[in-house]
Amino acid sequence: MPSFNFTLLTILGCGIATWISRVLPFVLLKKFDLPKPVIDYLSFVPIVIMSALWFISLFNQHLGSLPQVNYENLLASVPTVISAIIFKNLLVVVIIGIVSLGIIRLIA
Amino acid sequence: MDEKLDIHTAIKDTLPTVFGYIGIGIAFGIVGKAAGFNPLIVLLMSVLIYAGSAQFITVSMLASHSPILSIVFSTFLVNSRMLLMSMTLAPYFKKESLSKNILIGTLLTDESFALGMNKLNYSGNKLSLRWFNTANGISYLTWIISSLAGALLGNFITNPEKLGLDFAIVAMFIGLLYLQVISDKSTPKLLQIIVIAFTFVLIYIGLIFVPSNLLILLVTLLGCEFGVIIKHAFF
Numbered sequence: 001m002p003s004f005n006f007t008l009l010t011i012l013g014c015g016i017a018t019w020i021s022r023v024l025p026f027v028l029l030k031k032f033d034l035p036k037p038v039i040d041y042l043s044f045v046p047i048v049i050m051s052a053l054w055f056i057s058l059f060n061q062h063l064g065s066l067p068q069v070n071y072e073n074l075l076a077s078v079p080t081v082i083s084a085i086i087f088k089n090l091l092v093v094v095i096i097g098i099v100s101l102g103i104i105r106l107i108a
Numbered sequence: 109m110d111e112k113l114d115i116h117t118a119i120k121d122t123l124p125t126v127f128g129y130i131g132i133g134i135a136f137g138i139v140g141k142a143a144g145f146n147p148l149i150v151l152l153m154s155v156l157i158y159a160g161s162a163q164f165i166t167v168s169m170l171a172s173h174s175p176i177l178s179i180v181f182s183t184f185l186v187n188s189r190m191l192l193m194s195m196t197l198a199p200y201f202k203k204e205s206l207s208k209n210i211l212i213g214t215l216l217t218d219e220s221f222a223l224g225m226n227k228l229n230y231s232g233n234k235l236s237l238r239w240f241n242t243a244n245g246i247s248y249l250t251w252i253i254s255s256l257a258g259a260l261l262g263n264f265i266t267n268p269e270k271l272g273l274d275f276a277i278v279a280m281f282i283g284l285l286y287l288q289v290i291s292d293k294s295t296p297k298l299l300q301i302i303v304i305a306f307t308f309v310l311i312y313i314g315l316i317f318v319p320s321n322l323l324i325l326l327v328t329l330l331g332c333e334f335g336v337i338i339k340h341a342f343f
Contacts, residue, residue: 094280
């Protein structure tokens, strides 16, 4: 176990590193305008990042070989997607998602 | 979701996302405790780093005695996708003061970003400081309390996954993605679906070669570029 001071220093370093990636664009874009092609490019960030975060949860990674399907998450995604289409309500979707995975784990 | 941007609406809008923070926060607390860190250290990580996957990496690298610079650099790489998100969000707060912009950025998360992008479709492409700070604040407090609770209760809860809480974040992204696709009027539906399908392929292939934490950033960079190319070629 590393010393308390070393751990604290590491946490501070990680905190600053994270903070920079969060804040830097806000500081820079106060002064500059983004060119149109960049705005076009960034307009895809929301759907790509949201779908990437979902899709990555559907697999278990084994570097060097094909990813393995995470059947629990894949199965739980089905009622979750259906509830999104039916209810269009985020709270309902999240609750159905949690309950679905809970039931799948109970059965499996 | 509706067009209102007041505090009350922000609380209502943010509520569905708190389950994700609770699930992962408790899990983080338990993992941190199990790796030998006391609840104070776990708390400090959540207060100062405030980044789910990066905190898990920090814990495991600290426990394996990695050098400080490599831990900090890994954290930066994993979180550098935040650069893209804050770059996307910043134009909506351009007229606000620098310190208010810094406050929004400081507490920005994947979830509050996704929530904010969704809100734009209902609010006439506007966001307010009040709405966003409320969403960020609720998220931050929930994360801190949950991870502390995980660290304190770590000895009693052995299996937090049993409840399905870890799926809350995934379910939230599914919901937000669907709502984004049906409500974003500025991008054709077909184009969005093509980009999402391409993202799936990128993730599948990328998982063979790239550690999953870095893959999100790489896929986002490539996926957006793909979107621009297809948009200009066919739409």
